Amino acid sequence: MHRFRYRGDALFVEEVEAARLAERYGTPLYVYSAGTIVDHYDRLVSSLRELHPLVCYAVKANSNLSVLRLLASRGCGFDLVSGGELYRVLRAGGDPALCTFAGVAKTSQEITEALEAGIYSFIVESREELAAIERVAARLGKRAPVALRVNPDVGAQTHAKVKTGIAESKFGIAAEEIEELYRQLALFPNLFLRGIQIHIGSQIRDVEPFEEAVRRVIPLVEIARDRFGAEFFDIGGGLGIAYEEALQSGDPGWWESKAQWATPARYAQRLRPLLEPLKLRIVVEPGRLLVGNAGILLTRVLYRKDRPQKKFVIVDAGMNDLIRPALYGSFHQIVPVARRAGESIEGDVVGPVCESGDCFASSRRLPWVEPGDLLAIFSAGAYGFSMASQYNSRPRPAEVLVEGTDHRLIRRRESYEDLVRGEQIGEDDRATDPERGAEG
Template identity: 85%
Template sequence: MHRFRYQGDSLFVEEVNAASLAEQYGTPLYVYSAGTVVDHYERLLLSLRELNPLVCYAVKANSNLALLRLLASRGCGFDLVSGGELYRILRAGGDPARSTFAGVGKTAREMEEALEAGIYSFVVEGREELEAIDRVAARLGKRAPVALRVNPDVGAKTHAKVKTGVAESKFGISAEEIEALYRELPRFCHVSLRGIQIHIGSQIRDVEPFEEAVRRVIPLVEIARDRFGAEFFDIGGGLGIAYEEALQSGDPGWWENKAQWATPAHYAERLLPLLGPLGLRIVVEPGRLLVGNAGILLTRVLFRKDRPQKKFVIVDAGMNDLIRPALYGSFHQIVPVTRRGGELFEADVVGPVCESGDCFAASRRMAPAEPGDLLAIFSAGAYGFSMASQYNSRPRPAEVLVEGANHRLIRRRESYEDLVRGEAIDEGAAAPEFSGRADGANKGLTLDRVNRKEKP
């Protein structure tokens, strides 16, 4: 469930009117509900409490420092896939000793940084990586904690681009290769096998693939425990969230009625009998589950274009702000921030980016929308801002966190200066700056004025 609801005809984020946030901070605007993030984290902990789990939030889903701090303050660990993510969790007060470091392409520098920080465990994706970690640990005079990532070759009903547990994917080590690595492990003098890890994909709404993957890998986990003293089994993440029914999912009891879904409660019910007898620490790596339904993207309608063949609602957010619909063909529910009467109509909701793929919804039956109206794109808390770009030289939007009746800016809107920061025209010469605004109000802007650093 989440904390976005209509009060009368106005959409509220916890106790704050969403329209007031748009007026104060501008649009496009990412808005997050702190209460939703905390609620989802605590529900997952509660469902797995018999296993005393270590929950490691997948930072790639949304890496804003304020959200990381919110989770770290409640004892959450982190699932990292880059040195930059390690830097972020350290800045946010996260504990590297409660965090794992995954990814198929770790650099030597990232390995060094993780070892120096005291990472709980690397998640190793292959034999060559194990050798590289062993070399780096030897050079630093350390012993690197590692978990071998097993690819269980289990398919899940999800988008092909987020399936990670099948044999054809780049992730993990086959069961046959793991058995060979077990025989070789004693020669790696600077690594210690701390656990086994699996992760079969993202946005999975069935329990069965998780159960099948765990069953397949348990024999390898038992060998790691009995022969090498492994202490944990990391079962990854991947639990899905509501997209089509996003607004309804805020109603109390809605999740509990979705018996066919892999909700935390159903997930735990099926996996506890398999995991409990292992006597190991269980690690889980939710990302989207914690933050996906905790965020919306507010956008303002700029124009309507009504053609005989098709109607278009043109908004000020673009695919550079939220790329999931263009990248995955994903569905996001879109609702008016202020409801009013009128018949539903069918239209494409599109952005200003110069790409035909810049489309949030195609042939969508939706409430009336006119220029100046605000729309809320739901389920934008995961893989929204974290995948945003400056494509078309569009500054990235601001982010706001709501806690009850309070709200605060947790990332300022980018300016035009931010677009060229770090670039150079001549060797050693930075690009000229000007104090223009990033909200479309740069009237009278000329290159001459930029060079003289004059305000338009």
């Protein structure tokens, strides 16, 4: 559920009109609901409370410092995949002792930074990585906590680019190799096995793949617990959200009609009987689940372009602002910020980027819109701004956080100066300063 609602014909974010936010901060504009993020986190923790879970939010989904601080204030841990994400979490006041560090290509510098910060555990993806962590830990005179990521070879009904638990993916260690690694752990005196981890993919809408993966890996978890004193089982993340009817999913009744969906409650109900007997700390790594439907992208209609073959609604947001539709062919619900009378139209919602793929919706039935109208692109809280770029030399948009009747800027809109910051053409970088000119 979320806190985006129409009141009359006006879209509200919590207690604030979306149109007011667009007028105050401009467009394109990312808008997040703090109440939705907190509610999603609390619901997940409550559903798993018998397991005393450690929730490690996947920072890659949305790494804004204010979002991280909001979750840290609830006692949330963090799932990291880079040294930059660790830096962000520390800046936001997150506890490194509640952080896991995953990823297949950790550098020596990142391993050093994580060890010095005192993270909870590395999530190790290969024997070669064990050796790399061993070398850094030995140099620092530390014992590094590690968890082996098992690839359970479980497929899930999701996009091919976000399947991570199948044998053909780059992630994890094949189950048949884990026992050999157990025998080799004695060769790494500066490491200790703290846990076992799995993660089978993202945007998964049914419980069965999670249950199958947990069942397959439990025997290996029991060996890690009994032989090495491992203390946690990290079951990853991946629970999906509503994209097709994102606005409607704010209504509790909508979820009741989706009996097959893997909600946190149904997920917990199926997995608790498997996990409770292990007597281990259970770690979960939600990302999209917490923030996906807590964010929208506001964009203004610039033009209507009506051709005999097709109609186009041209907006000021582009694929550089929200790349998911271009990258994955993903669906995002698009609604007017102010509903108006008029016939609906069928057309493409497209942006200004010079790519035919710069399209948010294709042959979509939309309410009547005119130039100057505002649209809200839903389900933009996860993998929206975090994947944004400056492609076509377009400054990245601003971000705003709404809490009840309050709203505040949590990232300013980039300027043209931001586009060239850090670049140089000459020794004194004169040509990047329009005030000085090429000749100074």
